[in-house]
Amino acid sequence: MRIVIAGGGLGGLTCARVLKAHGVDAVVCERDAGPEARVQGGTLDLTVDEGQWALREAGLEAGYRAIARPEGQDMVLYDSAGTLLRQEITPDEGEARWGRPEADRPALRKLLLDALPESSVHWGHAVTRAEPLGDGRHRVHLSGGESLECDFLVGADGARSRIRPLLTDAEPAYCGAHGMELVIHDADRAHPTASALVGRGGFSAIGDHQTLSAQRNGDGTIRVHLALRCAEDWPETSGIPFDDPARARVALKELYAAWPTEFLALLDATSGPVLVYPLTALPIGLRWEHTPGVTLLGDAAHLMSPFAGQGANLTMRDGAELALVLAQGGDVRKFEEAMFDRAEPAAQMSADNLELFLSDGAAEKVRHLFAKMSGEED
Ligand SMILES: Cc1cc2nc3c(=O)[nH]c(=O)nc-3n(C[C@H](O)[C@H](O)[C@H](O)COP(=O)(O)OP(=O)(O)OC[C@H]3O[C@@H](n4cnc5c(N)ncnc54)[C@H](O)[C@@H]3O)c2cc1C
Structure with missing residues (x-):
């Protein structure tokens, strides 16, 4: 097959x-020109x-543990006035450390790529469309004019899947918010104050309709994320010159002008x-409806905002389950049903979290939620 x-x-x-x-064996057609072509x-x-679980099925559990950072689960959460709402510290010993360890996305991708024959990934091969040939077979058209039958x-x-139209007319819709990402390089040495605020894991702060967070990576960088409730055309109408990063940073700081200066130092440290x-x-x-010979997985099937992580x-x-079904000659319908059942509550949680974290009085609502979870409030 x-x-x-x-x-x-x-x-x-x-x-x-x-x-x-x-x-x-499978052939992977990837749009990127190579593994380093794009910041991951x-x-x-x-x-x-x-x-x-998926990495265990892939036989890569040991490789994963070698690149994972359990201490990356440490987190602090503040409101926009600088009041600490929650802190979690990862234990230094024991299996609990391995609940949700962090790993850098490029390292994860490399772990998987190194475990595949080089010839199985066809870099620089963007799929433009696919057409059914009958009996579950398909022809896949690639940029450059080539095509493959399978x-x-x-x-x-991913989000703008070229395969999705074979199965559904659904398309991604705007969630009412934009995200932004900036990077602090060489954080420990060049920006010790920002580095200390983030600690071993992640820092987040919540205001009304906007958040600021920062996450330590394994490569010495800290990635700073901003999320903002705004109109879909906000990047064009905001007047922020995103093509001039130095001026954009100044304009973004103005959006957070009332926040503690030590939080804004995170933005100053980015380049x-x-x-x-x-x-x-x-x-x-x-x-x-199930269609023989084709399916979707991941963001192509159930894209959601990153608010559920x-x-x-x-x-x-999805990838590991589908592979097991295909390798064992199982029923792809069962894979799809399980994927739908798994994705729906996660997508709901993602939408609910986005509403909560970017709402009016978000910090107070989140504080109540934590108090309820710990039994301090009804
Ligand atoms: C800011 C942010 C933070 C996130 N944080 C988390 C988190 O903490 N935890 C978590 O679990 N998830 C997180 N997510 C979500 C997660 O990144 C995605 O759900 C995940 O990467 C989806 O993987 P995928 O393989 O389905 O799709 P993708 O990662 O989008 O991969 C699709 C691949 O297909 C290629 N491609 C696209 N079009 C074509 C084409 N036409 N032909 C050939 N190749 C093509 C792309 O180049 C890409 O390599 C976050 C997302 C964002 C945006």
């Missing part, structure tokens, strides 16, 4: 690797039952471009 996987992100590569572990983004926490096609090509992106999501609970975990679980 010839399997083509569109997209070599974490989902597509996990699928290819678990197939390989069961003696099945920050650190990810992998859960025991999703990301870590017996099974996996759409693991390089300001990445701004709309938060989009597919409809919660999206399902489609589960997208990478879900895509890896």
Whole structure:
């Protein structure tokens, strides 16, 4: 059976690797020109039952433990006046450390790539569309005019999937907020104050309709994220010159002018471009009629905003489960049902969290929530 996987992100590569572990070859068509072609983004926490389970199925548990940072789970959460709302410190010993350890996204991708034959990933091969040939077979068209035929096609090509139209008309919609990412380089040596605020893991602060967070990565950087409730065309209408990072930083600081100066020092410590992106999501609970010979996984199937922090975990679980079904000649319908059931509550949580964290009086609501969870309030 010839399997083509569109997209070599974490989902597509996990699928290819678990197939390989069961003696099945797959061709991964990846749009990026190579593994280093694009900045891959920050650190990810992998859960025991999703990301870590998938890596066990891929035979990569030991490799994962070597790159994972349990202490990265440390977190502090403040309100925008500087009041501490919550702090979590990871134990130095014991299995509890391995609940949701952090690992850098490029290191995870490398772990998977190193465990695949070089020839299985076709870099610089963007899928433009796919067409059914009957009997579950498909022809996959690639940029540059080439095409490939396959017996099974996996759409693991993320938010703007070119395979999704074969199964559903659904498209991602704007969630009412934008995210921004900036990077602090050489944090410990060059920016010790910012580094101390972030500690071994993550720092977050919540204001009305806006958040500021920062997360330590394993490569000496700290990634600073801003999220803001705003109109979809905000990057164009805000007057912030995103193509001039130094001036953009000054303008962004003005948006946070009433926040503690030590929090804003995080923005001062950043350098390089300001990445701004709309938060989009597919409809919660999206399902489609099973079509033989093709399916979707990960963001292509259930894109959600990062407010539940589960997208990478879900895509890896999807990739590994689908590979097991394909390798064992199982029913892809069952894989799809399980994926739909898993994704729906996560997508709901992501939408609810976005509403909560970017609402009026968000910090007070979050403080009540933690007090309720710890039994201090009804
Ligand atoms: C700021 C931010 C923070 C996040 N934090 C977390 C977190 O802490 N924890 C978590 O679990 N999740 C997190 N997520 C979500 C997570 O990043 C995604 O859910 C996950 O990366 C999805 O993986 P994927 O493989 O399905 O898709 P992608 O990562 O989008 O990979 C798709 C791949 O397909 C390729 N591709 C795209 N189009 C084509 C094409 N036409 N032809 C060929 N190749 C193509 C792309 O180049 C890419 O390599 C975060 C997301 C964001 C934006």
